[in-house]
Amino acid sequence: MPVVDGRVSAPRIRASRIDFAPLRRELELPTEFPLAALREAEEASRTEHGDGRVDRTDLAFVTVDPPGARDLDQAVRLEQRAGGYRVYYAIADVFAFVVPGGALDAETHRRGQTVYLPDGKVPLHPPVLSEGAASLLPDRVRPAVLWTVDLDAGGVPTSHSVERALVRSRAQYAYPDLERELPEPVALLPTVGKLLIARGLERGAVDLPLPDQEIEPDGDGWRLELRSPLPVEEWNAQISLLTGMVAAKIMLTGGTGLLRTMPPPPEKAITRLRAAAAALDIDWPAEQPVGELLAAMRPVHARELAFVEQAGDLLSGATYEVPDGSSTGKNEHSAVAAPYAHVTAPLRRLADRYATEACLALHDGREVPAHVRSALPELPATMQRTARVTNAADRAAVDLVEAVLLAGRVGEVFEAAVLDVEGRRGTIALDEPAVRARCDGDLALGTRTRVRLVEADPATRKVRFETAG
Incomplete structure (x- = not known):
């Protein structure tokens, strides 16, 4: 496979026109929203959201997403300050548009999360919200939940706040755009991103650098690509991870909320990986954490690809948990090597909406709203159920394209x-x-x-x- 600037690419092989409708039927994916839910979404899209919010439209935010995205959950701004950095992270405020206990609320609990297929997505929220009124589209004033996190010169968080605000993104960028030029609001992204990666490795965080199989449109057909993340994607992901760790800290201190957890890998997985390293002639010093070893790899050769594939056994058992006041270790996410929560993609994941609402209340010293408290115990099961559907959709779509590509060969x-x-x-x-x-x-x-x-x-x-x- 050719390598350009450290990225793996593969020849783009075109598949003929493929009908993904049978997959939708097989997975019993919803084809439309109930009429009552659509009416609520339409009404909510026309609502004004200025009362009681801090006006932060003076801050120049930008969004960074895959090309063509319209469901924009996050807008970011980075600043250098005396002795460190300030991270502003604006997240779409979905609870500003969804009435607790209403028809739309019920439908989002049924869906759980957005399902992506090559011919279109099955969204968590109606497009009038997810790609319209609630999306942080450029040059639109939007209600948001604004996270502000200060870091010292080494990338260690020193303070944080979370509040409801009005924000306005100045521009929408795709990841390849930022490979060419970094606009002022995210000019510090390489600096801050690399610091946060370093802090993660010190904690023992683990990230698998496996290239992704991606299905892309190609005229009236499809192509299958093997693509490694761009460096800017990894740096941008660190802002989301930072916010998730701050959110987890707030919820653990408050004793309620919704964490994303993963147990430590079983000893047999470590033993198996050590044996694989020896068999593959991978130099893995006994004292070196596996996260550091993987971070140094750009798996373009068979040995490294095989080792990273084996390392996937270390990262299993991810789930959602409501904090129960027990030891912090039980509430950690082993890949992050810290307590962590999903709060940065509420347009696409139901859990983020509730974890965010819990953080807002706890940060302000208020009681978590009753509709949030009552929903929390059921959310882990809801998210696990819907994750199985999204994972099955991802795998089935790739399997189908692979079979079509190879059918005549x-x-x-x-x-x-x-x-x-x-x-x-x-x-x-x-x-x-x-x-x-x-x-x-x-x-x-x-x-x-x-x-x-x-x-x-x-x-x-x-x-x-x-x-x-």
Whole structure:
């Protein structure tokens, strides 16, 4: 696979027109909003939101999102201050538009989160809100929840606040835009982002640098790409992680809310990864945290790809928890290596709306509203249920495109890297197209091999290979 500026790319292989409607039916995804919910959304979109809010429209915010995004949850501004930095992070204030106990509220609890498919998304909220009145679109005054976090020169938080405000984004940027030029509101993003990454590694945070399989439009069809995150995406993600850790601190201090947690990896996963490192000739000093080792990798070779794939076993069991007053360790997210909460994507995730509302009340010394307290116990199950649907949609869409891409090539031989092995079966990654699939035969972890396609069935979305000798 070619590498440009440290990024992995793969040839863009075009698939014919694909109908994703069967996936929507199979997953029982909703096709429309109930009429009562739509009426509430339309009415809410016309509501004024100035009363009782701090006017922060003087601050120049910008949004940073994937190209073409319209559901803009976050707007950011970074400033240098004496002895450190100030992070302003404005988050869409969804509770300003959703009436607790109303028809729209009920429908969002049913959906849980936005489901993304190549031919369009199944949104958590009607587009009149998620892509309109509630979205932090440029040059529009919007209600927001404004997080302000001060950092010292080393990137350590020293103070924070959260309040309801009015904000106005000055511009919308896509990640590739910021690779070319950083506008003033986010000129410090590389500096602050790198500091926060360093602080995370000191804590023991773990991030998997695996390239993502992405389905992109290509004329009247689709293409499958293998893409690693741009550095600016990683820096921008650190602002969200910082805010989530501040939110978790507020909720743990207040004894209520909704945390995103992940247990520490089981010892057998660490042992297996150590064995994989030795087998793959990966130099992993005994005293080096796995997060530091992974952070130094840009997995473009078979050995490194296989090691990162194995490291995925360390990050499992993520869930949502209502703080119960027990030890902080139980409430931590092991990949973040700190208590953490989802509060930065309320247009797309139901949990963020409630965690944010809890933080606002606790920060102000108020009692958490009754409608929030009553919803919290049910939210972990709701989010787990809907996460299974979103994950299934992601995987099924990729499986379908892979099967369509390869349907006419049964019998052909491909070059591949071996990512995982279990007995006489493993997982391989083709050089092109950007396909990962099961393979039967004698496989050696972290090696390159030749494989023959023996099955590619779009009807079942099944792709299978065997070693070619």
